[in-house]
Amino acid sequence: MPPAAPRPPLPPLLLLLLPVLLLATARPAAPxxxxxxxxxxxxxxESGFIGSEGFPGVYPPNSKCTWKITVPEGKVVVLSFxxxxxxxxxxxxxxxxxxxxGHANxxxxxxxxxTVKPGALVSNSNKMLVQMTSDANTAGSGFIAKFSAADPHERGxxxxxxxxxxxxxxxxxxxxPERDYPAGVTCSWHIVAPKNQVIELKFExxxxxxxxxxxxxxxxxFNGGEINDAKRIGKYCGDSPPAPILSERNELLIQFLSDLSLTADGFIGHYKFRPKKLPTTTVPPTTTTVPATSIAKPTVALxxxxxxxxGTLESNYCSSNFVITGTVITTITRAGSLHATIAIINVYKEGNLAIQQAGKSMSAKILVVCKQCPLIRRGxxxxxxxxxxxxxxxxxFPNSFVMSFKAKNSKILNALKNKTC
Incomplete structure (x- = not known):
């Protein structure tokens, strides 16, 4: 057998890459x-991630999942979706x-x-609770969010x-005051005074x-420590500072929300605690024109x-506390009365009506005292x-003014809106 021919020398570049190639073939790639x-x-x-069950697959129906997040003492929780x-x-x-x-109540x-992510959400302590609820029909991949610990005074x-x-x-x-507030931010300030004091609030x-x-x-x-439309003192925007506010008791909650579009300069507000004064006189309520006997539980006779x-739109406008146009989206009958949720098209007279908001949609709860009068239908x-x-x-009430809304009614309602009652 003739001697084997000598192998040609390897190219210099291949000599450099050889250890890497041998290592790659010796170790299978980890999944x-x-x-x-x-x-x-x-x-x-200090930080971590939470996500809906099965993410990024479709989350399961009829579930309620709760995450309890805790960061080190002295820090607050920042949650970013x-x-x-x-x-x-x-x-x-x-x-x-x-x-x-917190973790409870x-x-x-x-x-x-x-699918619109909120801005960074910040707790007022080192604990936060996240709860996801789904009904029988699910649609979507759920969520993933990062939590992190932040100093309460240096949070960016x-x-x-x-x-x-x-x-x-x-x-x-x-x-x-350096620049406009960012888009997509939610902030909540919870002011707590001693039990025998109230809170005075002013926007500078x-x-x-x-x-x-x-x-x-x-x-x-809001009066109290939670977002509750029944306890809302006011909702403000524009460039005029709200009038000074005095709480009913020893807690106030201030919520600021910006959506994902236009922003503005923002605001600075100041608060101080004041001794609670006992009321000297009782002023009778003047917000309703309905006789007191009518406000009681509806009777069969009513x-x-x-x-x-x-009457007409014009004749009923001033005697009503609120005037809205809207679509009936839910109705529930209870004890002869109808409880309805109205998706608001427009508000012409708000009075003390509690208007709830989710995104850019607004709604209000309405009680029709006698379910058949006036008759309103879903949709x-x-x-x-x-x-x-x-x-x-x-x-x-049966004598309240309710009628089907047509686009042509808007002109009359807009004129009434500028009317002095």
Whole structure:
């Protein structure tokens, strides 16, 4: 056998790459690691991720999952949604994610659904609770969010809110006063005074995106420590500072929300604690023109009246606490009365009516005292005039003015809106 021919020398570049190539063939590539998300859990640490069950697959129906997040003492929790895809509904009634301060009986920071991610959400302590609820029909991949610990006094431009317990202090929108507040931010300031004191609130500077009904960016102020439309003192936007506010008791909640479009300068507000004064006189309520006997639980006689609308838009406008146009989206019959939710088309006279908001959609709760009079049906549009209960719910009696809404009615209603009653 002839001797083997000598091998030609390897090229210099191949000599350099040879160790890498040998290592690559010797070790099989590890499969990419994907976190597995389960239904809820207890998580803690400086940072981490939570996600809906099965993410990025479709989340399961008829479930309620709760995550309890804890970061180190002295810090606050910052939650940032990286992805959100839940069944979309203007009122977030079906599938939604709720965010709460603390782990039990905490104030709700917000409720979210659809695909529009909120801004960074900040707790007022080192604990936060996240709860996702789905109904029988699911649609979407759910969510994934990152939590992290932050110093309550150095949280960066995107963060705001918290618990304020000093006898006086200030609060302001992110970036104030150097530049406009960012889009997609939610802030909640919870002011807590001693039990025997109340809180005085004043806005020094104020510039929030203007809208007739403050649907996009707004500041809402509530008596107590939770977002409750029945306890809402006011909802504000535009460039005029609200009048000074005095709380009923020792707690106030201030909520600021900006959507994902236009922004503005923002605001700075100041608060201080004051001794609670005992009331000296009792002023009778003047917000309703309905006789006191009619406000009691409806009697059979009331609901046996002949159901016939009387008067005109013009003649009923001033005698009504509220005047709205809207679509009936839910109806429930209870004890001979009809409880309805109205998706608002327009507000002409708000009075003390509690108007709820989810995204850019607004709604109100209406009680039709006698379910057949006036008769309203789901899915139809109406002009509704009525009175307002103490809890902010609209009340419609047989003699209240309700009629089908047509586009041609808008001209008359807009004229009435500018009328002095």
């Amino acid at each position: 990419p690691h994907r976190p597995t998300f389960t239904c809820g859990g207890v998580v803690s640490g 990286r992805y959100l895809d839940l069944e979309s509904d203007s009122l977030c009634r079906y599938d939604f994610v709720d965010i709460y301060n 905490g104030q709700r920071i917000g409720r979210f659904c659809g 431009d995107q963060y705001c809110g918290g618990r304020l317990e000093k006898p006086s202090g200030s609060f302001q929108t992110p970036n104030w 500077k104020f510039d929030v995106e203007r809208d007739n009904y403050c649907r996009y960016d707004y500041v809402a102020v 609901c046996q009246q002949k159901c016939k609308r009387s 139809l549009n109406y002009i509704i005039m009525g009175q307002v209960e103490e809890d902010g719910r609209g009340k419609v």
